[in-house]
Amino acid sequence: MVSMVQNQDVQQKDLDHAVVVAVTSRALFESETEEDDGPAYRGGVAFPLLQALQRVNEHLLEKDPTESLLFDVVLMTTDRQQQQQSSGFMSSTRHHGLEVSRFCFSSEEDFVESLLKNNIHVFVTTDENEAFQANQKGVLSLLLDENSASCPSEQLRVLFCENSIIRPGSGPTSSSREAAQTFSSQLGKMRQKLETSHSPLCFTLVTLHGGKDRCCGALKALRSVGVSVDEAYCLAGAPRSPILSLLRPHFLLSDGCSGSED
Structure with missing residues (x-):
């Protein structure tokens, strides 16, 4: 079972031209911990990556407000327990000002199918098995580790x-x-x-x-x-x-x- 929810807080990208990046919720947020200043999850190892993607989009739109070649971010959740925290992920992206266009909720068995169905260009995860499965089906997959948390957010x-x-x-x-x-x-x-x-x-x-x-x-x-x-x-x-x-x-x-x- 796969469901996709659009984020009404951000302007949707032109999917015919956008570069679609899917990031797992486990990589983006530490769902067991909340920020000290509000009911939002703390950023995980993929947090600097999303900020950097956003900086690129901002610069492209400054050059040309009609630009359609932009990064489009999909937040993917495959863990059943985390799927019960869907409202928490949505409010956390809003709290941190992250431009996540869509939220995808999928079973572990169907997540590769959902990547293919939604024309994902690159899949970002912290799970080596997920990366392997996606790569086997032709979806470019990149594995993050704890060192990713120290990457710059401005470039x-x-x-x-x-x-x-x-x-x-x-x-x-x-x-x-x-x-x-x-x-x-x-x-x-x-x-x-x-x-x-x-x-x-x-x-x-x-x-x-x-x-x-x-x-x-x-x-x-x-x-x-x-x-x-x-x-x-x-x-x-x-x-x-x-x-x-x-x-x-x-x-x-x-x-x-x-x-x-x-």
Whole structure:
């Protein structure tokens, strides 16, 4: 059983052009704890991400009030107990000023179907099993952890690891990699509409192995899908944890780049 409720407090996005991001309620709120200054749940690890998405939308609309290429956020709840707290999630988004367009209530068995039905471009969760299930069905899924809570809220940071880049002519790709390519292209179009300096949307490339030629190849692959990066780092086999701690990306697009050492 799946139900979708529109948030009447925010203006609905044009779904033909918006980039739809679904975030689980467990990632966005700590539903067992309330704010000290009111009956609202405290922000969880995805809280800075939603604030950063909102900053991008604000800047795009400042440039063009008719802009339709915007982030559209769906809050998804699959936990039966949390679904009984639906009014709490709705009032909490209002309390924190978060622009969540819709609230989706789904069973654990049907959540992937609801992602596909609602044309979700990227699914954000703290549950590794949920991320795996969604990726298996072709929905780009990103896993957040406790480090995500320290990400900046004023700038959306996207990190591309070399393994995530789909090179032209590289042969068949899985549906999840095709979804990553589509998402990257959409982000690139957004970036082109924003100012070049002090942008609320920042792209970084990290190559894990090889030298400058490998890095240049990765840059060209990104440009082929409309993405021009702000910074590029060639680790040449060096540990990856220090650079990830420094960059603190919200979205880490990768087939294997993580905070762990090789």
